[in-house]
Amino acid sequence: MSMNGEYLRVTPEELTRALKDPQWALDLAEEIQDAQEDNQTTPAEARHFTTHQTWNLLDFLLKRSAFPVSIVHGEEPFAEADDWGYGPPRYLTADRVLLAADKLTQMTYEQLIHDVDHSELAAAEIYPQIWDSPTSLGWARDLFTPLTEFFQAAASDGHAMVIWLD
Template sequence: MSMNGEFLRLTPGELARALEDPAWAWDFAADVQEQEDEETRPAEARHFTTHQTWHLLDFLLKRLAFPVDITYGEEPIPGADDWGYEPPRYLTDERVRLAAEKLDRMTYDELIRGVDHTELATAEVYPQIWDSRSSLEWAGDVFPDLTEFFQSAASADHAILIWLD
């Protein structure tokens, strides 16, 4: 079984409802995931996954002191059960906007610049695939889509719900 980073865009009203009723949020997330096609562009998607690259992206962003925790979220959903590996957390629309601005100013090449693949193995970054320099390229296709997803959410004043599944 693998661990995947999951993201769900929420309107202000949906976020308010999720905070009041975590069970509704779980059902809503499942409905959105069922309805969306994997071909949906990140700019139009309500749901996005970083698949197993979540921990690599977290490591790289923290290394650069990224100001928003886009891997785990920042605010807990009160009373929420585990949605896989832990309860979901969220980013407010203001934090989504800040993350989108910062993501827009960086490239994946900048994220991996100066990183040695052995650092990832030493830090036990999931999954343990860090046997060569080329393994750093693994999330290169995910990062631009994640940036696009955040930019679209920010332009719509959406919050983002985040969990590991």
């Protein structure tokens, strides 16, 4: 079984309801995930997005670059939420999504991995342990642009974000 980074775009009203009723939020997340499985939606159209197993690498790279928003784990905890896979969900408010989207559009994946040595990832025990060559740094490249598009669309719509590891 693998650990995947998961994102759900929610309206501010949905976030308010989710914070009061985390089970409703989990049901909504599962419903949206199921609906999207059958459709080919672009990241800008999607309400759910996954970074698959690249979440820990992206977190390492973003922290290393002093990214101002914790987009991999979320910033605010749900007060009463159960475990959604590997811990309870967290969230970003709409204003934090806006800031994250703005900062993401100002960077490239090449900038994120600049001066990073693959041995740093092995030493930091970044999940999953695949850091045996310099080319392994490119592993998350194909998800960085779609993640940026997902955040841009959420910001444009004034959405907040629920984030969890599953």
